[in-house]
Amino acid sequence: MIDGKKRAYPQFGTGEHLVLVNRFRGVLDTWDPLFLDGLAVQNTVIIFDYSGIGLSEGELPLNTIDVAKEIIKLLDYLGIQQFNVLGWSYGGLVTQSLMFLYPVLIAPLSHFDKHVF
Template sequence: MDCIKVGDIALHYRACAAANGAATVVFINSLGTDFRIWDAVIAALNTDLGIVVYDKRGHGLSALGETPYSIADLAGDLSGLLDALAISKAVICGLSVGGQVAQQLYFERPDLVSGLVLCDTAAKIGEPDFWNQRIETIARDGLGSVTDGIMERWFSRRFRTSGDPLFIVSRTMFERQPVDGYLATCGAIAGFDRRADTGAISVPTTVLVGSEDGATPPDLVRGFADAIPDSDFQIIEGAGHLPCIETPQPVAAAIGALVARVAQKEHAQ
């Protein structure tokens, strides 16, 4: 079990070094999940790629740390991890709040980022009132009180009703999420708005969204992608908010294409 102290936060991570000069891809998980959501995507990628996955603070096996959080706090954890691993110019792949952490990392530490894969995310997700209401509900009644609604936002109806055991364990992963970490991360999302900066993203970028995403709907994500110069926007048909779980193959294909695009750009320079 790999872990490291970044500031006052103990982070749980897993890393595999790149081979034959290949790129490194860094994965950032979404709200209420841990890094296992990327397992099937990673299995479908080129095995020469370097891989870093980690549980952001307050999730999985990583420490809670002091609350409240900001997205800048979460990005600082990641930059500290990458510095400790001597990794720079990586392709950063973030889902939902993970995509917001990826954006913040790019703006704060562009030396660490060669390309972005931003999944089911935006420069601003929801209004503060929405997040504050969720925080109040969960603080009062627990995560179980919102589980059904969260599953409807996360997954397509087909997946939820298929009897697939992967849905069952995904639901269990959410219900076992540390509550304090979940609530603090909700607060971080509520305070994040980089819409004024989106047009300044200049690395190769792919933006993905599931066609059945109930948390960051396709129209929201399309508008976000349109604001990023020369970004590639793709809708993954039949997937919800977590296409890395429902439809890992097209996610892996999009990451592979972005890695190739980054390599082409670097070769041309």
């Protein structure tokens, strides 16, 4: 529970923390399992449902800055102090807000700079 509300957030794999930020109204099952398994080989992958979406309680914030702040609350709850982040579609906009607001929390690139996506 975060702020008194249930949040859905599996994490799996080993390595640096990698937060995946989904499309607008995307849920945990939106992610392709093969894609997640590939990322989990070298990363501790964290996916989540936005507030008010899927298995998470609450109400979806109306702007990407507030969504980014919710992600930080989740990471604080999990005790994660540095992380890598990837977002797609709406999640890409949220990721930009996250990186702009909290640049010191974003981990320096390590193995990502060695691969082409």
